[in-house]
Amino acid sequence: MNIQNLEAFIYVVYSGSFSKAAEALYLSQPSISARIRSLENDLNTTLLKRDGRKSLLTEAGKNFLPFAEKILEQYQKGIYKLNQQLYIPDQISIGCSNSVSSYLLPEIIPHLINKFPELNITIQSYHSEEVVSKVLNQEVDFGIVREITHPKINSILILNSHVGLYASPDHPLIKMQERMTKEDLSNYEFVFYDHNSTDWLLISRLLEPVKIQRKIIIHVDNMEAAKRLVKKNMGLCFLPEHAVQEELDNGTIVQVPIDCITEVSTKISIIYLNEKEKSPIVELIEELYN
Structure with a gap:
């Protein structure tokens, strides 16, 4: 026909x-x-x-x-x-949070290059709020950040990563091989990562009755530093699963099972201006996680 x-x-x-x-x-x-x-x-x-x-x-x-x-x-x-x-552009600029730059983009970029071999990619890492500003000002083509809501921005959820409690395999909790209550956690020291994130604030409120803040001995604003401290058995740390998957696979970090903790997750989204068409590059990233 x-x-x-x-x-x-x-x-x-x-x-x-x-x-x-x-x-x-x-x-x-x-x-x-x-x-x-x-x-x-x-x-x-x-x-x-x-x-x-x-x-x-x-x-x-x-x-x-x-x-x-x-x-x-x-x-x-x-x-x-x-x-x-x-009409794929020959270069794109991606704004993203540090954790996305470190843990998600190394998984995403090989797929982009395989699909669009002539593509040149620039990665700019900022806090999520700064990425939003960069997208609004068209200083980057799109962003990959924690889930946000903004009237001028389209947001596509691509990853819902569980936030868990992690420790060195040599930590006493791991050797006990039993599920912990939040009261049990008050006996151990913590590494504190990213106190401005909504997921940490929720966890902090959940653990407030057991005075967990008193047990935080190290504050860091870098997830890689937090993981290295956990590996050296310097304390327990709440981290998103996608950031510790490699360590979980090779056994250098272990998840601590906990009872009575509400499910908390870090939601990662692609963001771009409403006035722009969804590009094939954004569509490919979306497909990778669906």
Whole structure:
């Protein structure tokens, strides 16, 4: 079935005549008539009948019209997608938080380069609030940060990473091999990471009754530093799972099982301006996590 024949049929239906359809499609009226005849021959039915200068749908035409519209719509979407692929920029700038730069982008970038081999990527790391500002000012093409809400920004959730309690495999809690209550935690020292994050604030409130703040002996603003301190058995630390997956796999950090702790997670989103089309690069990243 020829897509141009379907297009001619739809234009005749909505314009009400062969001549108006020919004018809209920059074709001669005989060309429109030939396309309609060809479509009717393919379907072995009559779709249109003439009433003076007007063209009216037959019963078969009425039944076929919604399918023709759907086919043409899908075809046009396919062309749009193809054109998007043809106009990939040769360079992009990604704004992201430090943890995303360290733990997510090394997983994402090989897929981007494989799909778009001519792409040059610049990564700029800031706190999440600064990334939002960079996106709003169009200083970066898009951002990957903790989930945010802003009226001028589209936000696509790509990762919901559980926040757990982690320790060195040599920590006494691990050797006990039993689930801990939050009261048990008051007997141990902590490394405190990222006190400005919403996930830490929630955990802090949950543990406030057991005075966990008194047991924090080291404050750090860098997740890698926090992990290294945990590995050296300097204390327990709450961290998002995606940031410690490699250590969990090789056994240099172990999760501490806890009872009576509400589920807490770090939500990571891609953000870009509402006024911009979603780029194929953003779509690829979204696909990787869906």
